[in-house]
Amino acid sequence: MATVNSVTTTNPVETDGRGVPLVEVHDLRKTYQLGETEVHALRGVSVSIHAGDFVAIMGASGSGKSTFMNILGCLDKPTSGRYLLEGVDVSRLTKKELARIRNQKIGFVFQGFNLLGRTTALENTELPMLYSKTNKNDRDRRAREALAQVGLADRADHFPSQLSGGQQQRVAIARALVNQPRILLADEPTGNLDSRTSVEVMEIFQRLNLTGLTIILVTHEPDIAQFAKREIVFRDGQIRRDDVVKVPHMASEVLKTMPTIRD
Amino acid sequence: MKSLRRNLIRTVLTILGLVVGIAAFICVVGVGKAGSAKVEKELQKLGDNMIWIEAGSRATNGVRFGTRETKSLTVEDARAIFAQIPGLKRMSPNVDGRVQVVYGTQNWNTTYRGVAPEYFDIRRWEIQTGTIFTHDDVERDVPVCLLGQTVADNLFPNEDPVGKSIRVQAMPCRVIGVFQPKGASASGWDQDDFVAMPYTTAMKRIGGTSWLDDIFFSGTSRSAIPIATRQAVSLLRERHHLHPEEPDDFNIRSPEDVIRMQLQSSEIFTMLLGTIASLALLVGGIGIMNIMLVSVTERTREIGIRLAIGATEADIQFQFLAEAVAISILGGLLGVIAGMGASSLFQSTLQWDIKLTPQLLVFSGLFAAGIGIFFGYYPSRKASQLNPIEALRYE
Structure with missing residues (x-):
């Protein structure tokens, strides 16, 4: 799982003897230009x-x-600074x-759930696998497993509009988990x-x-x-x-x- | 793809725009093709690479002379041209005029046409019953004749004309055959209203003339016609001792060229109509683009979600392009079906002549798909270039 692309690996900084950190950011800065004014969203993180x-x-x-x-x-x-994910410098990708x-x-879970409406819980959960070229059988099996993990095995064929907010968020979590991030x-x-x-x-x-x-x-x-x-x-x-x-x-x-x- | 089904009415309307465009295109091009085919058929009926020399100048001092005034065109001219000019394979002299024909109590005013047997090949006259006369008949100016269908119908309403004797003016004449009808010409006159006989018979026994009204030739090929025509002009001028400043006392043309030009103009017309119909297709295409742009805007959030969970730009672009192409292929197929339906409806109710070729149908279908790709490209590109963060925040 933890495959590190050796080409883009930079020498990791040992911080506390637990090996390469999963996420490591150095002096991260982000500046937006909002009309005339510059907005400094991040000032060295x-x-x-x-x-x-x-x-x-x-x-x-x-x-x-x-x-x-x-x-x-x-x-x-980022505008400047480095972000290493598993030792890989992401800014160069x-x-x-x-x-x-x-x-x-990475698995994302949002405040507003961000499920596709008129698409069942199962299909929503399968979505990330559409972009990782997973075959139909695996997609179905893994999506059902992920839904079971969040306790929604019996809601697989429900549409978001038929689910409560908590249930929708759990579908979103299942979707975030399905590619084992x-x-x-x-x-x-x-x-x-x-x-x-x-x-x-x-x-x-x-x-x-x-x-x-x-x-x-x-x-x-x-x-x-x-x-x-x-x-x-x-x-x-x-x-x-x-x-x-x-x-x-x-x-x-x-x-x-x-x-x-x-x- | 599912989104197409979800916005069913919108999808149907978009497809409809394309269907109408494709159907119009098919009908219009079909009409044009049928027109071309009709002219082509006319061309076939007219003659076999025909060159036609008519006695009489085109104009003398601005006054156009009738052909009957000119007596300079002779059988010797015809023979000389045929013998000396390459690229000609058949020749027939021609004399003609109005004449009264009588059989029993039946009476008919028609045109006589004195020709050589080759005439029937040059002008593509087919025999329905009987035979044509021979060179021997021409040699001995035998009083035999063949009837056009109109003459046969008027003189012999209930009888078989072949073998019967009719009177052409004062001359008794035996009917040896009847032609297959050709019907009305492009300019509307009845081509079947004539009596054909050896030109010698006509000259000696009916017209009493020593000159010809016309000479007909067949060129060996279409490409031989222009050169043969030029050579025939100079030979005839020389034989008629015309000074360089004098106009021709004959008129030479190859009517097939005229009709070929007609064919060309009908093709140009088809192209023009096709272009107009293509505009309908263009409008259909713009409709697709419009609906795709609306769809991209509506689904901004969805695009954001897809980008966040790992869709590449190419994935997003493909998704939207596929929708545009699906719409247009469906529209193309339905358009082809509608075009076929509409053209058969026009054929049966308005008697329009419409010709649909498989190439036309296939081309129209492919054209529709092309429109989908062309007009779907920009919206799909726009979708793929969305910033995922802003797209996720989009309300």
């Missing part, structure tokens, strides 16, 4: 994230956290290679969900993190961040704080204390 970590990124809107996520997700390129990385190594990037995944459903989604994330999946989560809800292992706070395009969460909340425990008002 350096951070390492290792495999198996669960990071919550906090910050007010405009703090640069979304720009940071877009760069991590290979949807955007072609658009086609970036598309492949997004397909194979190295990182799950979640951009305010609970922003559109009620508190119980939010915790349910976090329960899934914690479960996936236990199996070794690295998760980077953007949120502005402090109690959601408490389910992560590490909390990074952005402010004005820089990292303000980078702390280990002392005792992460266990979503499965929290759920027991919450009233069960289903949908």
Whole structure:
């Protein structure tokens, strides 16, 4: 799984003896030209994230956290600085290679779910495999497995409009998982969900993190961040704080204390 | 592909634009083709690489003379041209005029035509019953004749004319054959209204003349006609002792050329109509482009999602191009069917002559697919160039 393209590998910086970090950024800067004014979305961000970590990124809107996520997700390129993904310098890759990385190594979960309407849960989950030349049988099998992982095996043939918000987000998670990525990037995944459903989604994330999946989560809800292992706070395009969460909340425990008002 | 089905009405309307364009194209080109085929047939009937020398100048001091005024064209001229000029394979002198023909109580005013047996090959006259006369009959100016269908119908409403004796003016004459009818000519006169006989018989026993009205030739090929025509002109001028400043006292033409020009102009007309019909196709194509652009805008978010989960630009472009091509191939197929249907409807109700060739149908279908690729390219390119971040944020 962790295939490293040796040609584009640059000498990795050993940070804490745990080997090559999964994500490593150095002095990342991003400047937009908005009409006359220059907007400095990122002003020198350096951070390492290792495999198996669960990071919550906090910050007010405009703090640069979304720009940071877009760069991590290979949807955007930094103005300067380096981004190494598994030791590979991503800024040197072609658009086609970036598309492949997004397909194979990264899973996206969005605030607004971003499912294709009038397309069933199963077909939505299969979507990434359409772009990785997976044959029909494998597609179907793996999509069903991914849906089972998020507890929606029995909703495979439902359309997004027939599913609750929590269920839609779980389909989106299944879609993000289906190509077995190295990182799950979640951009305010609970922003559109009620508190119980939010915790349910976090329960899934914690479960996936236990199996070794690295998760980077953007949120502005402090109690959601408490389910992560590490909390990074952005402010004005820089990292303000980078702390280990002392005792992460266990979503499965929290759920027991919450009233069960289903949908 | 699924999105085509989801926006069914929109897809159907887009396809309809193309269907109408293709169908119009097929009908118009079919009409043109039928016109060309008709002229071609006319050409075939007219004669076999015919060169026609007519007595009488084209114009003398601006006054056009009738052919009957000129007495300089002779059988010797005809023989000399045929003997000396290469590229000619058949020759027939011709004398003609109006004449009254009588059989029993039946009476008919028609044209007599004194010719050599070759005439029937040059002008492509086929025998329906009986035989044509021989060179021997010409030699001995035997009073035999053949009837055009119109004459046969008028003199012999209930009888077989072959073997019967009729009177041509004062001359008793035995009918030895009847021609296959040719029908009306392109200019509308009845080509079957005539009596044919050896030219010697006609000259001595009917016209009482020693000169010819026309000489007909067949060229060995189409390409031989222009040279043979030029050579015939100079030979005739020499034989008629014409000074260089004097106009020709004869008129030489190859009517097939005239009709060929007609054919050409009918082809040009077809092209013109085809071009107009292509404009309808162009409009259909613009319709596809329009709908694809709308579709790209509507599905901006979807494109963002697809890019985020790993679609390449090429994947996105292919997806939209495939939709455009699917629309246009479907439109092309339906257009071909509609074109065939419309043309058979026109044929049966308006008696239009429409000719559909397989090439035309295949070409139209391919043309439609080409339109899809051409007009689908820009929208699909636009889709593939969307910025995924902005596309994901698009409401």
